[in-house]
Amino acid sequence: MSEQSGKISHEFFKESFLGKCGKKRPEVTAGPQFGVDVSIINLANGQAMAMASDPLSLIPSLGLSESARLSVNLVANDIATTGFAPMYGQIVLNLPAEFSKKDFQTYWDYFHQYCSKLGIAITGGHTGFIEGQNSTIAGGGTLVTIADQNQMLTSTLAEPGDAILVTKGCAISSVALLARSFPETVKNEAGAEHYHKACDLFYEISVLEEALLATSLDLEQGVTAMHDVTEGGVLGAIYELAVASANGAIVYKDQLPVSETQSRVCEVFSLDATECIGAGAMIITCKKEAVQKIISKLKEKDISCTEVGQITDQAKGIKLNTAGQASDLIYKEKDPYWEAFFKALNAGWK
Incomplete structure (x- = not known):
């Protein structure tokens, strides 16, 4: 097993990302931080937008339905820490080249189903098929919610x-x-x-x-x-x-x-x-x-x-x-x- 399996360490985060997150913008009130699940961006009229991203799963032992369920719920869990439900989602899928059209339709139907159940509108993303892709990580998802600034938790x-x-x-x-x-x-x-x-x-x-x-x-x-x-x-x-x-x-x-x-x-x-x-x-x-x-x-x-x-x-x-x-x-x-x-x-x- 590789020494790098799993999430990066706190030290790796500090060494690689701290102070290296592009332009500093005053409306970003919560950016990348250890132990913080979401990013918060202040909007007009006292509103704020929370965003969270996580890998998406395609795990053979789970199957297509449960892989999609796990994927949606793990990102939604991050947004839930604000005290609000997710509203919008961007889905990026990089799938194995041999993934059949039938399996893709089934997999995507479950994404649609689970997002609909949680009240999430899928607003875009990217889908592609890649030779040599055999990971249980099939891409990444970002969920977004909007609420009053003074009610959003971190x-x-x-x-x-x-x-x-x-x-x-x-x-x-x-x-x-x-x-x-x-x-x-x-x-x-x-x-x-x-x-x-x-x-x-x-x-x-x-x-x-x-x-x-x-x-x-x-x-x-x-x-x-x-x-x-x-x-x-x-x-x-x-x-x-x-x-x-x-x-x-x-x-x-x-x-x-x-x-x-x-x-x-x-x-x-x-x-x-x-x-x-x-x-x-x-x-x-x-x-x-x-x-x-x-x-x-x-x-x-x-x-x-x-x-x-x-x-x-x-x-x-x-x-x-x-x-x-x-x-x-x-x-x-x-x-x-x-x-x-x-x-x-x-x-x-x-």
């Missing part, structure tokens, strides 16, 4: 004293994708019941509903910031949010939501569920008095939400409390999911 807005909440659970996408990629292994090692539950977690990867529900409360007494969980897992996402907002944090590991299914599947692949790719969970920071209101609001829609820590002053650092002992939360630049996946693949696991 992960930079968390404040000391805020509670830290996690929706659903840890390692949602890791567990779902590993179960679907290595079904025989997961059935044999974790059991058929946990295999089926793990596969079903794939349909929990969207965080748009909980984001909109949480921010439907009065912002003055409610949500201050959100950050969707991706590489680095729940712990990595909390670390990123703390850095983005120039704060510290204390996280209680025994409060992190890990179901038996997530634990059992991660154990098969020697993974810690709190540290690996966890799309499907949202980190929410909020005022202490809003914690129970938000948890109750989400529970009405059968979305679990757990308080796991608190935002602190930056001087206190980012800490992980394990069994009553606090230590520095170590940020993993490389998500362990990738090593586990390729190790299983190379070992011929089925």
Whole structure:
């Protein structure tokens, strides 16, 4: 496995991109930053535009429908951190030359279907077919939303004293994708019941509903910031949010939501569920008095939400409390999911 698999590190970002993002324009209020999901551009009449981009997936073990679903939801999750739903999308597809017209029509029909369901108008993009293209990354997508400047959230807005909440659970996408990629292994090692539950977690990867529900409360007494969980897992996402907002944090590991299914599947692949790719969970920071209101609001829609820590002053650092002992939360630049996946693949696991 290449040392460069997965997202670039924070150090790579600083070395390669910091201060090298073209012309500085005053209306860009949030540009490329560590731990920030979207870019924000101020428009006229007190409006702002948020944009987010992500790779698009074409994964044989998932199939065309689920690849399209994953692609749309992962970009939409970034926009959801603003507290608003995506409105417009640009889709770029660079597909294998041997990809049939029938498969393309099926694949695109699912993009149309999932974007329509989320209220996204596809406004353009690019489609091409390339010899030698055999990657599971089929291109890239950008989603856009427009809302009032003073209502749009970013992960930079968390404040000391805020509670830290996690929706659903840890390692949602890791567990779902590993179960679907290595079904025989997961059935044999974790059991058929946990295999089926793990596969079903794939349909929990969207965080748009909980984001909109949480921010439907009065912002003055409610949500201050959100950050969707991706590489680095729940712990990595909390670390990123703390850095983005120039704060510290204390996280209680025994409060992190890990179901038996997530634990059992991660154990098969020697993974810690709190540290690996966890799309499907949202980190929410909020005022202490809003914690129970938000948890109750989400529970009405059968979305679990757990308080796991608190935002602190930056001087206190980012800490992980394990069994009553606090230590520095170590940020993993490389998500362990990738090593586990390729190790299983190379070992011929089925």
